[in-house]
Amino acid sequence: MSKATALHHDYETLLREAGVRITKQRQAILKIIADAADHPDAMEIYNRASALDASVSLPTVYRTMKTLEENGAIRRHTFEGGPSRFEHADSEHHDHLIDVDTGSVIEFTSPKIEALQREIAEELGYDIIHHRLEIYGKRRR
């Protein structure tokens, strides 16, 4: 009994339960998202999904990303300069280290930093809605 990944990413069921119709275009996009181990942008998702179903269009990718985001299934990130990039939302919160040379993204978490942020917001009289911490770095050699 294999268990390739810890999570199933059953976006189809999730969307269906939210009253969203599962079209063949969305099936292709959903599969790409579910299988993605990286943080692809819309164009990249469009390219990958087109290979599964040539009828997928870029507007549909954007519309599907929006729907998934509204249903809490994915998270959107806008790193410096570039277009929005997406990732599953089911993992616990984490921040990102972006390799400025390759654009690849490494995830990390720091409970200490999280706690310090809450302290800071507290002192300034604010409730945190969300935050983003991005470290842009170069691999040491």
Added chain:
Amino acid sequence: MSKATALHHDYETLLREAGVRITKQRQAILKIIADAADHPDAMEIYNRASALDASVSLPTVYRTMKTLEENGAIRRHTFEGGPSRFEHADSEHHDHLIDVDTGSVIEFTSPKIEALQREIAEELGYDIIHHRLEIYGKRRR
């Protein structure tokens, strides 16, 4: 002998020394930037500078921002959704708390968070080029 602000923001001299010509359009833009206590975007800078010199155009605002950024005089921030916003680069590094209701920006620093970030990058084998930490919050009432 008055000393209104701690820093002079003498962008004109800085640019001149970098071999950049000081046109009347740039003088107007530079004055707006030097006097700005907030984080205006290009359109806002254009509006303010137009009052000083009607011949300033939006492309020139963008070109001047780019030149200032390349010379390390200003910093560009792209907060969620909105356009780039600019601020002087001479102050010490700080992070931002953005009021999601008003769009206003509060600056803060946390040496502890900075230190933790260095530790994290270190562990991952990276040298930090720069980073950004933004907290999006609502004022507590």
Added chain:
DNA sequence: AATGCAGTTGAAAATCACTTGCAATTAGTT
């Protein structure tokens, strides 16, 4: 002060990342 010319300008067009309008199509109920 006049000259020369590379740097700079504004206007218009181009680009980039999305978003929207709309007529045709289709998923999913009845």
Added chain:
DNA sequence: AACTAATTGCAAGTGATTTTCAACTGCATT
């Protein structure tokens, strides 16, 4: 199978920013 509202692709529209290009202008040099 019939129905109908959700969804689609295409084309056009946005908003932010950049580029093209011919005209103009700092400013170093006569």
